[in-house]
Amino acid sequence: MNIDAVMDSPTVAAAVAPVAPASEYKGPSNVSTTNACKLCTPLGATLAFKGVEGAVSFLHGSQGCATYMRRYIISHFREPMDIASSSLGEKNAIYGGGPNLKKGLLNAMQKYGAKVIGVATTCLTETIGDDVPRLLAEFREEFRDLPLAELVHVSTPSYSGTHMDGFHGAVKAIANQLCVDAAPQNARVNVFSGMVSPADIRHLKEICLAFGVEPIVLPDYSETLDAPALLDYENIPSGGTPLSDLRAMSGARASIDLGRAISAQETAGTSLHGRFGVPLFRLGLPVGIRETDAFFEALKAITGVETPRELALERGRYIDSLVDGHKYVSGLRAVVYGEEDLCIGLTSFLAEIGVQPVLVATGARNRDLAAHIQAACGDVLRRMPIVREGADFFDIVEQAQGLAPDLLVGHSKGQRAARDWDIPLLRVGFPIHDRFGGQRLLHLGYRGAQSLFDRLVNLVLEKKQNDSDIGYGYL
């Protein structure tokens, strides 16, 4: 399952007649966006930077961007989420934001003690044409007497792409800008996890350790955005991928890029592969059995270690539970929405348990979503779902109405539709604003699949029980 093997995978070739072939899809018919199913590009970058040890996320733009994103992210993680801003005003918009950027960087270093500052741009600074790489070079030169933080820059104009582009862009920028020298060969494995939950990141690390390899997960916000109660307030929360690990990535045994939707793009993985020859495995997000199997196969190939018993048991128990629970969910029709890679993983998971995804929608564009779904689970699906890119919730609702869905699978923003249709919403991904513990939701691995399946079955049972006049005590 390395870079070439993916293309030869039998699942890619397996053809299933789609309900609505991708070619029929003409894109959303509306000019306006109503209830977006995406967030803006810089948000993803600020999250990714939060996964580097000692890092401060920094937005070069007006104050509001940082504040809005902080508020939004805090509502999900319920953790401090400081994002510094160059707080540009009207004068800066005319004369350039350089002085504010430099001053902001100094302040973030001196008061926060940042070891790394991840600078993402905004629509404001992209449009006024601030040349951030040049400004950062000037800054390094001007303040070379001071012990400076490492500066990483990613271009994230909010008018281009979604928060996922910002996220992957920041991860790639970290790899490109902080891992510049060939490190001595080491026994580590780089895992570029994509935008998953802190619980997912912890589980990925646990899995790798069980295979006897210490992973370098980037980004690792499993602690910074899900921190314990501590004695003192940490200006920069502990945790995150250490700089030393980032520098060691070039000498790792292999890299694993998780996410089929980014498989056509330049990523941190392809960059390390290209520059240092680090072997690259490009896989889907390990959601459900087969995507997780592929991840385990990759770890086996890298380490030569057979699946450890504890993990094999998790797989076995999960399959056993599928047998026990399949009739509760068999044939249900689901609408899946959200980030492209999570959508692919969830569709695959649903296909495996006998739920028919009828609509899969993402706010992102040009992700080749239908082809990736086909590749991931075309052979298990009885029918291809309708797949929509560039969708908002107006499109999703309009499209789903005729499909008589039994359940929704996605983040909190589908709550309105679920309520209107009186069907369950299996909450996954980001953001979870209307339930507790979004940061601890597990999606990945067999254990993640188990958690998703248990929650899903219980949602179905709960509805059944509530809707029933009899209110069966045994279900």
Add this chain to the structure above:
Amino acid sequence: MTETAKAITSECPETLEERPAIPAGRETIFEERKDQIHRIGEGEFAMACNRDSLAGAVSQRACVFCGSRVVLYPIADALHLVHGPIGCAAYTWDIRGALSSGPELHRLSFSTDLQELDVVFGGEKKLAKALDELIPRYGPKAAFVYSTCIVGLIGDDLAAVCRAAAKRHGIPVIPVQSEGFKGNKREGYLAACKAMRTLVGTGDTSGISKLSVNIMGDFNLAGETWIIKDYLTRMGVEVVAGITGDGRVDSLRRAHGAGLNLVQCSGSTQDLARMMREDFGIPFLRVSWIGIEDVAESLYAVAEHFELTQPELAGNIVERTAELVRAELAVLMPQLKSLRRDLEGKKAAVYVGGSFKAFSLVKAFRHLGMEVVIVGSQTGTEEDYRELAAICAPGTIVVDDANPLELSAFLKEKDVDIFVGGVKERPIAFKLGVGFCDHNHERKIALEGFVGMLNFAKEVHASVLSPIWRFVPRRNLHNSPMNAGEEA
């Protein structure tokens, strides 16, 4: 080092080596921000305010767009279209209660979702098309079109597009000049007031009593406008418009028929009240619906105003008001008393958007036997802070436009039991093992009026007296045998 470098570093004298691992207490304060913080009793009162936020300081403030959006958001039968890239609309989608007794169009999020090509070639056509699509789809009474940073840069003629759309669709289409970078929330408030002013005066005012008011600066986040409206109705006063709590386009259009404007949250709607005083001769009163005295005083001020200006219509309005206040207090006070027993002597910190709320909260906490030892806001004026300093005890920290580093340092220094703020302040309190009360957008419990005071007391009580604090390391420091003797 270059000249600019010297200029910048001279303001930040410490080098990184000198920086303590965890900056504590006063070291966390940026040199440039020292004059935005005052400790009562330490020297003459002086505070610098309404200044741009310091770069890199993680201000808790937002932007011009945010100011406009919060004020106009509750107008429930208007279309709120954000002209810009997706973020500005996405982050303000159904962001807070702002309850409506009828239509709920405001709870949807509309955007032109500008893309790269729009930025290059201009977004006017897309905006016009979006309006043509959305107005027939939802049949709003009016449309507000918000400008964002990018629109201010690419130079779309928002006013012209809006004018043309208004003509095509026969409803007011109102541009809101809320480019994010053109100041802070205050400028956004002003832009919102200017937008609303275009509606005021265009409706029919026949049938409106002279004994009537507009409730301004309350946003009905948890149904508060209805509580205040109930009090006023019981006093015999008609409410013409909630501006903008449970707001409607038509009520705004006839708001000039009211005899008096009641302005809470002076920052957000006072500009409109001033315009209405100048253009329609409607006087306004500054009021607050938070606490006990402030609510009672506000109601009495309304009564006295009408007794003076409309003696025949008002009748015995002051007595009616006194009766209302008595009846409400008879219910409230016994319940407060039992909550107060547990809260007596505890300490509170307050950091809110507008300073009016800070005033009322300082007083409200006194009824719980609690003292406010840290008080601040995002957008107060020097005068606001001077008045605040006058009612707080010596040693109290007064702060303008604070940031997480300062707030956490202050909370530790003052060892408070509860922090009152908004979503962004919550994790700071919780990480320090400090109770929290959301007095901002995300609250779901009415915190205004007399009943609001009781709810507030219950909220504070529920957090402060929770048993969980005994497990939180920092609070545990005092009682844990393991830490005995280690306390500094």
